[in-house]
Amino acid sequence: MDILEFNNVSHNDILHNISGTLRESKITTFVGPSGAGKTTCLKMINGLLSADTGEILYRGKNIFDYDITRLRKSISMAFQSSPMIDGTVYDNLNLPSDIHGETLGRDRAAELLGLVDLHESFLDREVRDISGGERSRVSLARTCVHEPEVLLLDEITSSLDYVLVREIERLVQRMQSEMDITVIWVTHDLEQAKRVSHDMWFLRSGELLEQGPAEFIEKSENPEIQAFVRGEK
Numbered sequence: 671m672d673i674l675e676f677n678n679v680s681h682n683d684i685l686h687n688i689s690g691t692l693r694e695s696k697i698t699t700f701v702g703p704s705g706a707g708k709t710t711c712l713k714m715i716n717g718l719l720s721a722d723t724g725e726i727l728y729r730g731k732n733i734f735d736y737d738i739t740r741l742r743k744s745i746s747m748a749f750q751s752s753p754m755i756d757g758t759v760y761d762n763l764n765l766p767s768d769i770h771g772e773t774l775g776r777d778r779a780a781e782l783l784g785l786v787d788l789h790e791s792f793l794d795r796e797v798r799d800i801s802g803g804e805r806s807r808v809s810l811a812r813t814c815v816h817e818p819e820v821l822l823l824d825e826i827t828s829s830l831d832y833v834l835v836r837e838i839e840r841l842v843q844r845m846q847s848e849m850d851i852t853v854i855w856v857t858h859d860l861e862q863a864k865r866v867s868h869d870m871w872f873l874r875s876g877e878l879l880e881q882g883p884a885e886f887i888e889k890s891e892n893p894e895i896q897a898f899v900r901g902e903k
């Protein structure tokens with residue numbers, strides 16, 4: 671079943687008539703060369719950017735017909751380089767609640783760390799003292815505070831070395847299946863996309879050239895996609 675649908679979505683000069691669907695409880699990666707519009711598409715899904723024309727449907731309803739606060743609880747986003755505030759891991763996990771005038775319980779915070787295989791003793795660690803891999807885990811835990819249905823991930827492994835990249839990929843795959851959530855993951859790394867994707871969207875110059883089960887990327891007859899797969903663009 672499709673959980674999200676783009677209908678002829680355009681945004682400034684960046685996206686042009688994007689129409690496509692995203693399946694529920696799957697990992698879909700947005701791939702394509704730099705400047706293709708991958709991050710812009712992602713930001714449109716939770717209303718950080720709006721369409722000039724066209725619409726995005728979430729469970730059949732225009733995303734702007736939802737209360738934006740509730741939408742962002744259901745559709746949560748983790749950013750490149752895992753931005754954090756100064757303070758402890760707990761302070762950072764508490765941020766999404768704090769924004770809504772709530773406070774995250776310590777037990778729930780410890781549970782969230784468990785989800786990403788970090789011991790609860792991390793709650794009182796200063797974020798400036800934790801490693802890059804731990805930081806990525808905390809960032810992922812933070813996206814889960816409000817038990818989202820959809821996780822939007824923007825290049826979350828780009829600053830990590832290869833071993834950590836694989837660890838985070840396995841963690842996201844496990845989170846996806848254990849929590850039965852939908853993951854939409856922007857990556858410029860085709861090998862990563864091939865490892866983690868059920869489905870892919872291939873974007874280039876603000877257009878969605880092809881979409882579907884991940885295998886299409888190897889079989890596509892589109893010369894632009896073939897060139898990308900060969901590493902030429």
Ligand SMILES: Nc1ncnc2c1ncn2[C@@H]1O[C@H](COP(=O)(O)OP(=O)(O)OP(=O)(O)O)[C@@H](O)[C@H]1O
Pocket residue numbers: 684702703704705706707708709710711856858
């Ligand atoms: N706020 C903005 N104002 C003007 N142009 C923008 C803005 N944000 C993005 N762009 C442009 O839109 C295009 C698409 O950007 P976007 O970040 O969505 O691409 P991307 O596929 O995620 O690229 P990358 O892999 O390099 O991050 C780029 O040419 C970028 O310079």
